[in-house]
Amino acid sequence: MSSPIRYEFNEARGAISDAHWNELIKPLEEARQEVFADVELFNSGGDIPEEKQPLDAGFIEFPRRLLDEYEKDSSGSLLGRIMESGQMLRDELDRLLVLGIGGSYMGMRALFEGLCDPYHNEQPRELRGDIPRLYFEGNNVDNDATQSLLGLLKTQCKDATDFAQRWGIVVISKSGGTLETALAFRLFRESLEEYYGSDSREATRYVVPVTGETGKLRDFSNERGYPTAFPIPDGIGGRFSIFTAVGLLPAATMGIDIVQLLEGAAEMTERFQSASSGNNPVMDYTAVCHLLEKYSGLKTRILSTWGKALEASGLWYDQLLAESLGKQEKGAFPLTVVNTRDLHSRGQQHQEGVRDKLITNVFIDKPNDDVLAIPQFEENRNQDQLNKFAGKTMPEVLRAAFDGTNKAYADVNRPTADLSFPELSANTLGQFFQMMMLATVLEGRLIGINPYGQPGVEAYKNNMNAILSGEM
Numbered sequence: 001m002s003s004p005i006r007y008e009f010n011e012a013r014g015a016i017s018d019a020h021w022n023e024l025i026k027p028l029e030e031a032r033q034e035v036f037a038d039v040e041l042f043n044s045g046g047d048i049p050e051e052k053q054p055l056d057a058g059f060i061e062f063p064r065r066l067l068d069e070y071e072k073d074s075s076g077s078l079l080g081r082i083m084e085s086g087q088m089l090r091d092e093l094d095r096l097l098v099l100g101i102g103g104s105y106m107g108m109r110a111l112f113e114g115l116c117d118p119y120h121n122e123q124p125r126e127l128r129g130d131i132p133r134l135y136f137e138g139n140n141v142d143n144d145a146t147q148s149l150l151g152l153l154k155t156q157c158k159d160a161t162d163f164a165q166r167w168g169i170v171v172i173s174k175s176g177g178t179l180e181t182a183l184a185f186r187l188f189r190e191s192l193e194e195y196y197g198s199d200s201r202e203a204t205r206y207v208v209p210v211t212g213e214t215g216k217l218r219d220f221s222n223e224r225g226y227p228t229a230f231p232i233p234d235g236i237g238g239r240f241s242i243f244t245a246v247g248l249l250p251a252a253t254m255g256i257d258i259v260q261l262l263e264g265a266a267e268m269t270e271r272f273q274s275a276s277s278g279n280n281p282v283m284d285y286t287a288v289c290h291l292l293e294k295y296s297g298l299k300t301r302i303l304s305t306w307g308k309a310l311e312a313s314g315l316w317y318d319q320l321l322a323e324s325l326g327k328q329e330k331g332a333f334p335l336t337v338v339n340t341r342d343l344h345s346r347g348q349q350h351q352e353g354v355r356d357k358l359i360t361n362v363f364i365d366k367p368n369d370d371v372l373a374i375p376q377f378e379e380n381r382n383q384d385q386l387n388k389f390a391g392k393t394m395p396e397v398l399r400a401a402f403d404g405t406n407k408a409y410a411d412v413n414r415p416t417a418d419l420s421f422p423e424l425s426a427n428t429l430g431q432f433f434q435m436m437m438l439a440t441v442l443e444g445r446l447i448g449i450n451p452y453g454q455p456g457v458e459a460y461k462n463n464m465n466a467i468l469s470g471e472m
């Protein structure tokens with residue numbers, strides 16, 4: 001592994017007794033074995049016992065499988081076709097709409113915010129590396145936001161023969177029946193067909209569905225004859241689907257190195273399978289979170305990200321943990337914060353509020369861009385009195401805030417742990433996403449909760465449909 005992310009947990013470990021730590025070794029190991037036994041059961045294609053249903057263990061080996069296929073037959077493999085389609089969208093469009101919600105949205109947003117310029121859409125095309133602007137919709141039922149994007153497309157795109165005014169849609173829904181996404185797809189498809197002409201080549205070329213093997217979107221896609229559509233394989237659930245075409249197609253369009261992303265993920269699976277405790281982020285993270293929840297009542301898991309690029313990754317994790325383990329009146333409460341921003345909003349509560357929080361910092365060791373430093377000003381312009389820090393770089397200031405915050409928590413016995421990224425890259429993000437998915441599944445097996453499926457989400461959907469149908 002070129003740049004392994006590190007889980008450093010000495011501080012949190014100090015809040016766990018040796019007896020509790022040691023007593024977890026066996027059940028944790030058994031849970032790890034169960035996770036891999038699930039993979040074998042899933043691969044066997046045999047009947048899945050009722051207590052294991054649903055069993056969406058397909059995500060565990062999928063990154064390595066995609067990479068192996070790609071190595072054998074680059075252009076014929078799924079990864080090769082995703083890259084080709086991403087290249088086509090990049091070369092031919094200047095704006096791309098990604099429609100999807102939940103697991104069909106959050107991962108892509110995390111990749112975009114993590115790995116693309118924060119002002120990407122504002123940049124002229126040459127400074128965007130010839131990459132389209134990206135817009136997310138279909139992740140809400142928001143009249144004004146939808147109107148606004150429809151309006152923007154109408155005012156900015158008037159000549160469909162001009163490449164700089166062309167736009168397209170990637171619509172993502174595994175079930176194909178999610179109302180939020182279907183509604184947005186209908187509205188934006190209507191606009192797109194009006195723009196290019198419903199019988200035009202562009203009206204089908206610039207719509208790429210990513211969906212399950214069966215369902216309403218798959219049926220529509222077949223009937224409409226979209227030339228390119230990608231599958232979301234059975235056995236990979238929505239919030240575990242970031243390494244399928246769900247995340248990979250938009251990522252490839254954005255010029256993200258999807259091979260490195262998958263390498264990071266595959267390496268994390270291999271590390272989880274073989275590394276011993278202490279050098280196994282999945283096992284160590286799960287042990288710390290579980291024991292502090294069980295014996296110290298730390299039911300709130302704060303993912304404390306440092307810098308703006310990881311906020312969406314945190315929100316992705318919020319969904320993963322909440323939908324996977326929030327069942328049977330159990331499951332920790334996930335909350336993402338972005339520092340130093342949220343030190344000015346939530347910091348007070350973390351320092352002095354209820355003692356129910358475990359803080360896991362996510363810190364990137366070095367920035368990707370040129371480093372800024374505090375400039376030295378003439379004394380008559382030193383009203384802000386920053387000359388005393390002149391020459392200190394922004395990363396040094398952030399590090400001081402990080403160290404200062406963690407010391408302040410340690411001083412009052414509030415446990416923290418750190419997830420350190422040597423750098424923010426496709427590879428380290430790939431490691432992170434796979435680590436969190438594996439840890440969630442491992443914890444589910446440990447506490448006897450099926451991490452797959454989200455039966456509780458059906459209640460609102462049923463009511464909404466009944467209300468809309470006049471049945472309620």
Ligand code: PA5
Pocket residue numbers: 101102103104172173174175176177178181237238239240323454
């Ligand atoms: O994790 C999940 O399965 C969910 O969050 C789904 O991704 C979400 O409900 C969207 O579903 P679909 O992709 O079927 O539209």
